[in-house]
Amino acid sequence: MNHNEERVSGENVTDYLQRPTFTSVDEERQYNKQRLAGAFRLFSRFGFTEGVAGHATYRDPEFKDHMWVNPYGIAFGKIKASDLVLVNPDGEVVQGKYSLHKSALMIHSAIHEARPDVIASVHLHPLYGKTWASTGRLIDPLTQDACAFYNDHSVLDEFSGVVYEEDEGVKVANALADNKAIFLKNHGPLTVGQSVDSAAFWFITLERSCQVQLLAEAAGIVNPIPAKYAASTAKQVGREADGWENFQPLWEKIVGDEPDFLD
Numbered sequence: 001m002n003h004n005e006e007r008v009s010g011e012n013v014t015d016y017l018q019r020p021t022f023t024s025v026d027e028e029r030q031y032n033k034q035r036l037a038g039a040f041r042l043f044s045r046f047g048f049t050e051g052v053a054g055h056a057t058y059r060d061p062e063f064k065d066h067m068w069v070n071p072y073g074i075a076f077g078k079i080k081a082s083d084l085v086l087v088n089p090d091g092e093v094v095q096g097k098y099s100l101h102k103s104a105l106m107i108h109s110a111i112h113e114a115r116p117d118v119i120a121s122v123h124l125h126p127l128y129g130k131t132w133a134s135t136g137r138l139i140d141p142l143t144q145d146a147c148a149f150y151n152d153h154s155v156l157d158e159f160s161g162v163v164y165e166e167d168e169g170v171k172v173a174n175a176l177a178d179n180k181a182i183f184l185k186n187h188g189p190l191t192v193g194q195s196v197d198s199a200a201f202w203f204i205t206l207e208r209s210c211q212v213q214l215l216a217e218a219a220g221i222v223n224p225i226p227a228k229y230a231a232s233t234a235k236q237v238g239r240e241a242d243g244w245e246n247f248q249p250l251w252e253k254i255v256g257d258e259p260d261f262l263d
Contacts, residue, residue: 017245025062032058032196033068033081036120037261038254039200040070043124044077045254046204054124055104056203058084058196059112065089067112069105071098080263089113103163110169111176111192118192120199128210129189136185139206139213140222141230146209148202148238150230153181180238181206197251198243205246 022028036058048054052073060066068084070076085096091105108121132139136157141150156175163169172190176182180202181191189206193199216222225233236242255262 017248019244028061030081032061032120033084034262035196035200035251036068036070036084037079037081038251039122039196040076040079041254041258041261042200042204042250044075046126046207048124048126048203048207049076050125052101055101055108056120056122056124056199057104057108057112058120059118060086063088064116065113066094067108069100069108071096072101072104074098080261082263106163106166106169107172107190108169110166110173111190114170114173115176115178115192117194118199119194120196121190121192122199122203123184123188123190124203125188126207128214129183129207130187131214132210133183133188134186136183138183139209140224141233142212142216142222142224143209144225144233144237145205146212147225147230147233147236148242149181149206149209150234150238152179152234152238153183153206154179155183155185156187157185159184159186180243193243194240195244197247198240201243201247201250204250 020031036056039056055070057067057069060068066086066088068086070079071083071085074083085093085098085100087100087105088094089109093099107123111121112118136155138153138155139146139149141147154175154177156172160168172184181189183189191199191202191206193202
């Protein structure tokens with residue numbers, strides 16, 4: 001079934017969710033920098049903060065071996081599009097006035113190099129995600145939403161400290177493989193997408209799915225969806241288009257409430 005065929009429409013009905021088109025690289029770059037800054041504002045609202053830890057990146061549309069990333073030490077709830085920094089493969093900030101965390105470079109540069117399809121990646125330290133990561137297990141398809149990650153996430157089953165070395169970043173990228181998400185054991189979750197929008201939404205819904213699983217296990221009512229139906233549901237809720245679309249209501253809300261991040 002075509003993705004658009006899933007919508008029930010009618011005469012004189014406008015499709016509100018339309019992917020953008022761009023007339024220039026500069027326009028595309030600014031659009032996605034704003035998307036990334038908006039995602040950080042949402043992460044702040046959801047409480048996905050832990051001091052200076054956590055980063056999300058966007059692959060530059062022109063210099064594809066460069067990535068935009070949040071500056072070190074600026075609160076997620078204060079980040080603006082103009083605060084983001086552009087870093088080259090050597091770890092040098094080539095645009096922007098701030099520094100970045102070394103682990104952001106090691107983790108995300110390895111992922112962007114290994115996965116040309118990845119436009120954006122998110123790694124933060126939220127409460128439920130890092131709690132679940134400590135188990136070293138995959139999440140179960142307990143809900144329709146969790147099925148987005150069925151057979152599409154992995155685990156890096158070791159912890160050797162903060163990721164400051166290039167080979168540690170390569171381990172993350174290798175363990176991620178072709179999946180949309182990974183749990184770094186005793187560390188936290190990471191998601192990727194073919195858009196900033198999808199990478200951000202996958203992270204948000206993965207954190208909620210971790211919360212659901214922890215609550216279900218505490219209550220002793222873990223009843224996973226059968227594999228047959230989990231697999232078919234994954235094809236309905238786990239596509240790139242699904243991640244992109246689900247981010248749009250969140251985007252509209254944060255733009256309405258905090259438009260200053262667009263600067």
